[in-house]
Amino acid sequence: MNIRVVLFAGALLFVAWIIARFIRTARYALYDKVVLITGGSRGLGLVLARHVCARGGKVALIARDPDELARAKADLVPRGGKVLTIECDLLDAGQIQSAVRQIIDRFGKIDILINNAGIIEVGPIEHMTPEDFERAMRVHFWAPFELISQIVPEMRIWGGGRIVNISSIGGKVAVPHLAPYSASKFALTGFSDALRAELARDNIYVTTVAPGMMRTGSHVNAKFKGRHDLEFAWFAASAGAPLISMNADRAARKILAACRRGQPSLTLTFAARLQVLANALFPNLTGYAMRLMNRFLPESAGTEGNQSRAGSEVRRLIPDWLTRSADKATARNNETKGKSL
Numbered sequence: 001m002n003i004r005v006v007l008f009a010g011a012l013l014f015v016a017w018i019i020a021r022f023i024r025t026a027r028y029a030l031y032d033k034v035v036l037i038t039g040g041s042r043g044l045g046l047v048l049a050r051h052v053c054a055r056g057g058k059v060a061l062i063a064r065d066p067d068e069l070a071r072a073k074a075d076l077v078p079r080g081g082k083v084l085t086i087e088c089d090l091l092d093a094g095q096i097q098s099a100v101r102q103i104i105d106r107f108g109k110i111d112i113l114i115n116n117a118g119i120i121e122v123g124p125i126e127h128m129t130p131e132d133f134e135r136a137m138r139v140h141f142w143a144p145f146e147l148i149s150q151i152v153p154e155m156r157i158w159g160g161g162r163i164v165n166i167s168s169i170g171g172k173v174a175v176p177h178l179a180p181y182s183a184s185k186f187a188l189t190g191f192s193d194a195l196r197a198e199l200a201r202d203n204i205y206v207t208t209v210a211p212g213m214m215r216t217g218s219h220v221n222a223k224f225k226g227r228h229d230l231e232f233a234w235f236a237a238s239a240g241a242p243l244i245s246m247n248a249d250r251a252a253r254k255i256l257a258a259c260r261r262g263q264p265s266l267t268l269t270f271a272a273r274l275q276v277l278a279n280a281l282f283p284n285l286t287g288y289a290m291r292l293m294n295r296f297l298p299e300s301a302g303t304e305g306n307q308s309r310a311g312s313e314v315r316r317l318i319p320d321w322l323t324r325s326a327d328k329a330t331a332r333n334n335e336t337k338g339k340s341l
Contacts, residue, residue, distance in 0.1 A: 028162075028260040028261075028262075029055070029260075030051075030052055030055040030056065030057040030256065030260070031055055031056040031057065032056060032057065032058070033052075033057045033058065033111040033112055034057070034058045034059075034060065034103070034107040034108075034109055034110050034111045034112070035048075035049075035052045035057050035058065035059050035060070035110075035111065035112040035114065036059075036060045036062070036100075036103055036110050036112070036113050036114065036147075036151075037049055037052075037059060037060070037061055037062075037114045037116055038062055038063070038090060038114070038115055038116050038117035038143065038144075038147070039062075039063055039116045039117030039118060040059065040060075040061030040062065040063060040072065040114075040116065041061055041063035041065060041068035041069045041071070041072040041085070041334060042063075042068055042072065042217075042218075042221075042333055042334035042335050043216040043217065043218045043221075043248070043333050043334075043335055044116060044166070044211075044214060044216050044218075044248055044251065044252065044333075045061070045063075045114070045116040045117070046061075046072050046075070046076075046333050046334055047216070047248045047249060047251075047252040047333060048114060048116065048252045048255065048256065049061060049072070049076055049081075049083075050075070050076065050079060050252075051249075051252050051253060051256055052081060052256070053076050053079040053080055053081025053083070054079050054080065054081070055081075056080060056081065057081055058081060058082040058083075058084075058107055059076065059081055059082070059083050059084070060083075060084045060085075060086065060103040060106075060107070060110070061073075061083070061084070061085045061086070062085075062086045062087075062088040062090075062096075062099045062117075063085075063087070063088070063117070064087065064088065064089050064090070065087075066087050068334060069085040069086075069087060070085070071334050072085065072334055073085050075334065082107075084102075084103060084106050084107070086099045086102055086103070090117055090138075090139055090143035091135070091138050091139065091143070093142075093146050096143065096146045096147060096150065097146070097150055100147065100150045100151060104154065109154065109158050110151055110154065110155070110161070111158075111161050111162065112161060112162040112163075112164065112259060113147060113148065113151050113161070113162070113163045113164070114164040114166065114255075114259075115143070115144035115147060115148075115163070115164065115165045115166060115188075116164075116166045117139060117143065118139060118140060118166070118168075118181075119135065119136060119139050119140075119181075119223070120178070120181055120218070120222040120223065121136070121178075121180055121181060121222070121223040121224075121225065121308065122177055122178060122181075122222055122223070122224050122225070122231050122232075122235050123177055123224055123225030123226040123231055123305070124177060124225070124226045124297075124298070124299070124300040124305075125177075125179050126226075126300040126305075127225040127226045127300060127301070127305045127306050128179055128180055128225065129306075132180045132308075133179075133180045133183060133184070135180075136180035136181055136183065136184035137180075137183070137184045137187065139184070140181075140184035140185055140187065140188050141184055141187040141188050141191065144165060144188060144191070144192075145191065148163060148195065151163075152199065152202075152204065155202070155204050156202050156204070159203060160202060160203030160204055160205075161203075161204050161205075162204070162205050162206075162207070162259050162260075162262065163192075163195070163199075163204065163205070163206045163207070164206075164207045164209060164255065164258075164259045165188055165189075165191075165192040165206070165207070165208050165209065166209045166211065166255075167185050167188045167189045167192065167208055167209060167210050168181070168182075168185045168210055168211060169210050169211065169212045169267070169269075169272040169275060169276070170182040170185050171185030171186045171187075171188060171189040171210060172186075172189060172210055172267075172275075172276050172279070173275050173276060173279045173286065174186070174290070175290070176290060176293060176294040176297055177226075177231065177294075177297050177298075189208055189210070192206055192208040193208055193264075193265075196208070196264055205259075205262030206264070207255075207258050207259050207262070207263050207264065207265070207266060208264065208265050208266070209255055209258070209265075209266045209267075209268065210265070210266070210267045210268070210272065210276070211246070211251060211267075211268040211269070211272070212244065212245065212246065212267075212268055212269035212271050212272030212275075213238050213239050213241065213244055213245035213246070213269065213271075213272075214239070214245055214246050214247075214248055214251050214268070214269075215239065215240060215245050215246065215247055215248055215325050215326050215329045216239075216248045216329055216333055216335070217248075217326060217327070217328075217329035217330030217331070217332065217333045217335035218239070218330075218335055219232070219235060219236040219239045219240075219311050219323070219326055219330075220310065220311040220312040220330050220335055220336070221310055221311065221312070221335055222235060222310070222311050223308045223309065223310060223311075224308070224309050224310075224311060224314060225305055225306065225307070225308055225309075226298060226299075226300050226301045226305040227298040227299070227300075227301045227305065228305070228307075228309045228314040228315075229314050229315045229316070229317050230298035230317065231297075231298055232311050232314045232316070232317075233316070233317045233318045234297060234298075235311075236311065236316075236318065236322075236323045236326060237318055237322045237323065239323075239326045240322060240323045240324065240325045240326030240327070241322075242325065243271070244269065244271040245269065245325075245326075246268055246269045248329060248333060251268050254266065254268060255268075
């Protein structure tokens with residue numbers, strides 16, 4: 001009898017939790033909200049902006065390439081939202097401050113900040129330089145830090161807001177041949193999780209997102225070192241694999257739903273969640289598995305491997321069918337002629 005009571009109480013709590021999540025999401029509609037998205041001119045950032053516009057929100061996109069921004073705006077305006085695009089180099093704190101001020105001057109406030117911009121450099125540690133690590137830290141950690149520092153005081157005045165930090169599964173479990181990326185994403189994950197507790201008293205909800213592989217089309221703009229063509233082959237095949245990667249539209253819907261709920265954390269793809277769980281429960285076994293994985297990755301190259309090349313510039317060694325879904329996303333998500341931010 002006691003077991004039945006416990007099970008019944010547990011079921012009631014679960015139902016209450018589901019209802020509370022639904023109510024919280026319904027109350028925080030995206031209509032008329034001002035959403036700042038970094039790296040919003042292409043890839044996941046652009047897909048997120050499409051969903052915001054479709055729900056009547058206002059989007060401010062900051063990115064470095066003016067041509068990409070122009071194409072993104074032409075894509076978004078017919079979808080019904082108000083769009084502001086600002087050319088901004090996230091490596092420059094002064095440009096970030098100016099961009100934030102322009103957005104507030106135009107829209108009056110910023111309800112949601114989505115730190116999405118990122119760079120990916122793939123290759124053996126032997127070819128990675130201190131400059132590679134510094135650049136990754138400046139984009140993935142210091143740029144979000146600067147944006148949050150500028151926007152949080154304003155959010156306090158407006159009575160609250162939402163911050164979404166797009167980290168990575170590489171910010172929870174380090175992956176071979178992605179050392180600068182993983183190191184900087186670990187920093188963003190820690191910062192984001194620390195902020196969450198401290199900003200809650202100000203009605204500012206922070207969501208840390210850890211995506212696995214996503215079919216955004218960004219593999220052509222990722223940078224590769226070492227044996228460039230072989231590094232691109234394994235990375236592009238993984239980015240388009242249906243069993244371990246996620247469609248960008250589905251990912252964007254989940255991210256925005258988590259943002260509206262004020263959900264603390266979101267890990268995307270079953271494979272990524274399994275990897276996080278395995279690392280938490282069996283860290284030594286995960287370490288051995290990563291060693292084994294590294295044996296199948298390309299070895300370092302000569303001095304030529306020190307050069308960084310975009311995926312669009314390297315020779316393709318794998319059949320087109322392995323990257324077909326990722327390549328379709330490249331054209332759909334404005335990745336074809338972009339720069340690294």
